[in-house]
Amino acid sequence: MQKTTQIYGLRAIIEAVNSNEEIDKVFLQKGLKGDLMKELEGLLRRNEINMVYVPIEKLNRLTKNNHQGAVANISPIAFHTLEDLVERANEKEGPALFLLLDQLSDVRNFGAIIRTAECTGVDGIIVQKKGAAPVTADTIKTSAGAAYRVPIAKVDHLKDAIFYLQASDIKIVSATEKTDDSIYDVPFTDSIAIVMGAEDRGITPSILKASDYRAKLPLLGEIESLNVSVACAVFLYEAVRQRL
Structure with a gap:
């Protein structure tokens, strides 16, 4: 309810x-x-x-x-702890798949990402307490109800969450144009957490530095970037493709 x-x-x-x-x-x-x-x-x-x-x-x-x-x-939903998300992922068969959102601020983008996360079997979404988009009625609506199905954890600092995930044998893949590596060159078959950045600023430099992999999408037109929810969908489905 x-x-x-x-x-x-x-x-x-x-x-x-x-x-x-x-x-x-x-x-x-x-x-x-x-x-x-x-x-x-x-x-x-x-x-x-x-x-x-x-x-x-x-x-x-x-x-x-x-x-x-x-x-x-x-918030219309109850949040989980990061430790709970990792423990639940470890109990299931197959590699874990997490999503970290670095200062994403638009509630509708958040909802669209949650919907795609549910469709691609994401084990949990991790956001920072301060500065992140809230879970509102618009988020719930845009997610088509997926916000009730995908566990979301709030953390004090995203970088600390990354260190915890890495200590749990989960690799960090940051979606960024600041790399020469294509999304199609990065392995998604192990347990991973994909980081998506803010709509205007991208991923925080310190988080990029802490990542195990950086990957970019090939853009063949004149527009320099995709909407973050669209880019996130491409990354998640590349993980699905490699794991099938």
């Missing part, structure tokens, strides 16, 4: 955080002062929850209720 995806009001959000609700993002009114606002801001920082300051008009568009200067998006 899908949980409510929004709560509003300073005190209500404080209670939600203290109750360990899966909060993806909090919108705070620019310039709003007061003890409750200060308490909420401190609580969000300590729990590393995404928050953004917006004009009151934005909050009014988000909800018609009395928001008191704060609106929070609650």
Whole structure:
């Protein structure tokens, strides 16, 4: 059953955080002062929850209720731990297939990627707590419900997740144009985790450096890049092709 995806009001959000609700993002009114606002801001920082300051008009568009200067998006799904994803993958037959999303910010791209991940047998998707696209009603809709079927883990730092995966004998393949290696030259038959970067910036340099492989797609036209969800689909299906 899908949980409510929004709560509003300073005190209500404080209670939600203290109750360990899966909060993806909090919108705070620019310039709003007061003890409750200060308490909420401190609580969000300590729990590393995404928050953004917006004009009151934005909050009014988000909800018609009395928001008191704060609106929070609650995830409609439960998240997993990275350790849980790896353990579950190790229990099944065949090599593991994971997907890491480095600062992907568009919820519809996220939903499309989740849908493809479900279709290609991905064992889990790993995102960073701060800066990643939230799981919203739009994400669920675009994923065609796959968000309820593919386990998703949130981590503090994606680079630490990469080191954990590598220690678990899982190779890291980064999708990037900053390489001479084609996707068709990289082995996908072992246990791997594919890294896809942000729509505008690509993959963080430190994550590229930590990767076992870098691979690019051949682009034969004049446009220099594919939509990230499309590129992700190509990478996942190359893994499927090599494993069949």
